[in-house]
Amino acid sequence: MTTMTMWTAIGALAIGVLSMVAYARRRRWIDALLAAVAALALAGLAGADLVTLPRTAADAAGTLTLAPAAWDAGTPPDLNGVTRLRLQGDGLRAAQWRDLPALPLDWKPPDTPALRLDFPSAVALGRIFTLRLERSWQAPGRLQLLAENGQVLAEDKGSGPLAVQWLPPLAENVVLRARLFDGAGKIVDEGPVPLRVTAPLPLQVRGRFGAPSFDLRALDDLLAGSGAVIDWQVALGKALSRSETARAPMTQPDLEIVDAAWFEHAGDAARAAVLARVAEGGRLLVLGANAADAGLWSRSVGLPLRPQPADRTVGALALASAAWNPNETGTSAGAAAAWSGAGGIWTRGWRQGRIGWLGVGGWHRLSISEPRRLALWWQDVLDRLDVRRRQDLAWLDPDEMPLPRQRLALCARGDGLARTDAVAFPALGQALPWQRRADLVDAACVALWPRRSGWLAVQARRVPQSAAVQAAREGAGQSAPEAHAVYVYRDGDWPLWQRAQRRDATLAYAARTPAPATSATRPLPAWPFGVAFALAMLGLWWRERR
Numbered sequence: 001m002t003t004m005t006m007w008t009a010i011g012a013l014a015i016g017v018l019s020m021v022a023y024a025r026r027r028r029w030i031d032a033l034l035a036a037v038a039a040l041a042l043a044g045l046a047g048a049d050l051v052t053l054p055r056t057a058a059d060a061a062g063t064l065t066l067a068p069a070a071w072d073a074g075t076p077p078d079l080n081g082v083t084r085l086r087l088q089g090d091g092l093r094a095a096q097w098r099d100l101p102a103l104p105l106d107w108k109p110p111d112t113p114a115l116r117l118d119f120p121s122a123v124a125l126g127r128i129f130t131l132r133l134e135r136s137w138q139a140p141g142r143l144q145l146l147a148e149n150g151q152v153l154a155e156d157k158g159s160g161p162l163a164v165q166w167l168p169p170l171a172e173n174v175v176l177r178a179r180l181f182d183g184a185g186k187i188v189d190e191g192p193v194p195l196r197v198t199a200p201l202p203l204q205v206r207g208r209f210g211a212p213s214f215d216l217r218a219l220d221d222l223l224a225g226s227g228a229v230i231d232w233q234v235a236l237g238k239a240l241s242r243s244e245t246a247r248a249p250m251t252q253p254d255l256e257i258v259d260a261a262w263f264e265h266a267g268d269a270a271r272a273a274v275l276a277r278v279a280e281g282g283r284l285l286v287l288g289a290n291a292a293d294a295g296l297w298s299r300s301v302g303l304p305l306r307p308q309p310a311d312r313t314v315g316a317l318a319l320a321s322a323a324w325n326p327n328e329t330g331t332s333a334g335a336a337a338a339w340s341g342a343g344g345i346w347t348r349g350w351r352q353g354r355i356g357w358l359g360v361g362g363w364h365r366l367s368i369s370e371p372r373r374l375a376l377w378w379q380d381v382l383d384r385l386d387v388r389r390r391q392d393l394a395w396l397d398p399d400e401m402p403l404p405r406q407r408l409a410l411c412a413r414g415d416g417l418a419r420t421d422a423v424a425f426p427a428l429g430q431a432l433p434w435q436r437r438a439d440l441v442d443a444a445c446v447a448l449w450p451r452r453s454g455w456l457a458v459q460a461r462r463v464p465q466s467a468a469v470q471a472a473r474e475g476a477g478q479s480a481p482e483a484h485a486v487y488v489y490r491d492g493d494w495p496l497w498q499r500a501q502r503r504d505a506t507l508a509y510a511a512r513t514p515a516p517a518t519s520a521t522r523p524l525p526a527w528p529f530g531v532a533f534a535l536a537m538l539g540l541w542w543r544e545r546r
Contacts, residue, residue, distance in 0.1 A: 013043045034539045041533035063106070068092055068502075074405065090114075090499045091506025094400050095407040105510045113137055114500040115180065115189060121397050121487075124200040125171045126226070127379065131178060131193060132163045136500070140183035145176060145193070168197040173455055173485055191494035194455070194487030201389035202227040204246070206253040209234045210261030211290060212242070218364035219257075220244070222378060235262070255283045255387045260291035271300060278353035283387045289361035291324045301348070301355055303339060308359075315343040315360055317377055325359035347384050356385045392416035393460055395484045396443060400501045402488045404450055410458060410486060413443040420460040422446075431461055450488045458484040 016039015023032035062083035071077065071092065076099065085100070087107040118132040133143050143162040145154040153176070154164035168174070176193040205228050209216055212234050223230055231253070232244035256274065263271060263286060278284045291297065294305040305324040312321040326339055326346050338348040344360035358381065366374040393416030402408045410423065417434065423446045424431040434444035450456055 010043075013039055015039060016042070031540060031543055034536045034543070038533055038536035038540065041529045041536060066092065068096075071096055072406070087506070090502040092509075093406065093502060094505035094508070095409065097505050097509040100509070102509075102513045104513050105506075107506060107510065109503055109507070112499070113188075113496060114503065115496045116500045117178075117193075117494070117497050119193060119195075121194065122196040122198055123168065124198055125168060126200060126375070127167075128376070129166045129168060129195060129197075130163060131165075132161060133178075133180060134161045135180075141188070142181040142185075144179045144181070146179065148175060148177075150177075168195070171197050171199040173197070175455075175487065189494060189496040191497070192487070192489065196485060200226065201391070202229055203255060203387065203389055204229045204231075204248075204250050204253040205255045205257060206231045206250065207233065207257045208262050208266075209257075209259045209287075210263075210265055211259065212236060213289075213361075214364040215287070215289070215361055216259075218367040218374075219378075221367070222375065252277075253282070254389055255285060255382070255385070257285045257287065259287040260289070260297075264291070264293045264296055275300070275350065278355060279351035281352040283354050283356070283385045284350075285356045285358060285381070285385060287361075288322045288324065288357050288359045291322060294324055297324075301350070303346075303348075303357060315345075315377075317360075317363065317366060317373070319344060319360035320362045322359040322361060326357070341384070345381055345384050354385050356381070393420070395458075396440075398486065400505070401494065401498060402450060402456075402486060403491060404453055404488060407447055407449055408486070408488070409437075409445050409447050410484075411437070411440055411443045411445040412460065413440075416460065417444050419463050421463050422461045424459045424461050426457050426459065428456075453488045453490040453493075455485050455487055458486060460484075 016035055019035040019039065020032045023029075023035055062081060063086050064077060064079065064082040064084075065086045065088075066077060067075075068087075068089060068091070079101070082103065084104040084106065087105065090110060090112075091107065114136045116134045118134070119130065123129050131143075131145055135141065138159050140157070140159050141162065142155065142157045143164055144152055145164040145166055147153050153166045156162045156164050162180075164178075166176075173194075173196050176195060177190065178193050179190040180188045182188050203223070203226070205223055207216075207220075207230065216234060220230065220232060229246050229248050229250060230244055231246040231250055232242075234242045236242055256277065258274070263274075266274075274284060291305065297303040297305055304326050306327055308321045308323060308325050310323075313319060314321045314325075321344065325344070326341075339346050339357070341347055341357075344358065346357040346359065348355055363374060363377070391414060393412050393414045396411040396413065398408060398410070420434070422431040422433045425448065428448070428451075432446040432448065435446065437443065437445050
């Protein structure tokens, strides 16, 4: 657009020069002068956007220069008469930008180093915790994860993104520490890594199997060791079966497991009932080692099974492949294209639920030699199916690092919101009622200003209920609102991460403003050129009419 504007201005000047020469050759000097004025005015009108002028005092009257340090100290800006904002440095926090109306922003992101951390605020006991770090620059570096006593738990080196992992041994709130070193061994940035290790909620699992096997025995022991509530039935013959009754009522299991033999020999009504439960949001895992009827699976769930070599092994554990499995390439057409996966595990969505096919066998051999590796592999299988215990109230992670004396929004979602009316903070001695937020339509929030750093205990306050209603909900598998905790960082923790968060929040604010603001200049006004062009052309017209 700038190139086109420039050539338009040059063309206007060229036409004006030719007109001026034509009038001059006929010694019509006043007309030549009017043609020159018209050409210059037209060129200025076309190229006004290419020229900028310094802003005057009147232009800057409505511009407010934000002071992040003063706002952080508790002094918000006065927006009376402000029409645009100016800012230098890394910007403001997301909570501060939410207090400002959408105005044009004059801000350029600095090119100083910054980094971003990504890690979960809570993990269930038995799951691996992963901390990822991404830098704004490329250089050799080293990331260390340290325990509370300073012991190095994990380390990673490289020039790009870095990641460390750790398996928590206990269910507790811990504050780990991470350090980023440069290639010379100098600390670039460091800070705490708060983590809540929670006791896993016991899964409710229903199993139906058409034949016994050592793999089923190993799976039963693994689920029982995790505290799962198990409803297990294994057919031993035509009229003989082994059953394991659930120790608690099970109305809607979190996971149903069947082997291929049971599904193939079950009646149409039983298969339809299983798939109907999956369609309502359930999870179904099929153990395909004893599959025999490929046509049935294609008709019922669109699974394209192909015969496999007898000596084939698949997956990270090199387990024996089932006799029938889908293609690894996942290039099937039609309904079969809904299936995806590799390594012996395939999944597909089924309306609101999910179905998985486990096409391997022989994992019972690892239950004694490599139990930890087998448990992690089964965790990956369940994660692929998105199997999890439904929580009545799920707390959401804060949008940014909580800091003392800065507003903190704590939000939660779930059916438990209807049975709680406020959030209690025992350390602060107060309770705040839930409030709705426009950007979180399915959640409710409370806002507070923490006074000091460290763990802040949180508890959703329940609405009083009758004993019968509470017992009915517990029987339906609905857990009570759990206690929660959020960690408040110190002002000096992770300065490069805080820098990145401020920049991201400032960019998000700039994206929703009506128009970007210019830095210290304003465009050249175009209307004087238009007036001059019109007067010159009127003068030429009047002289030609004489």
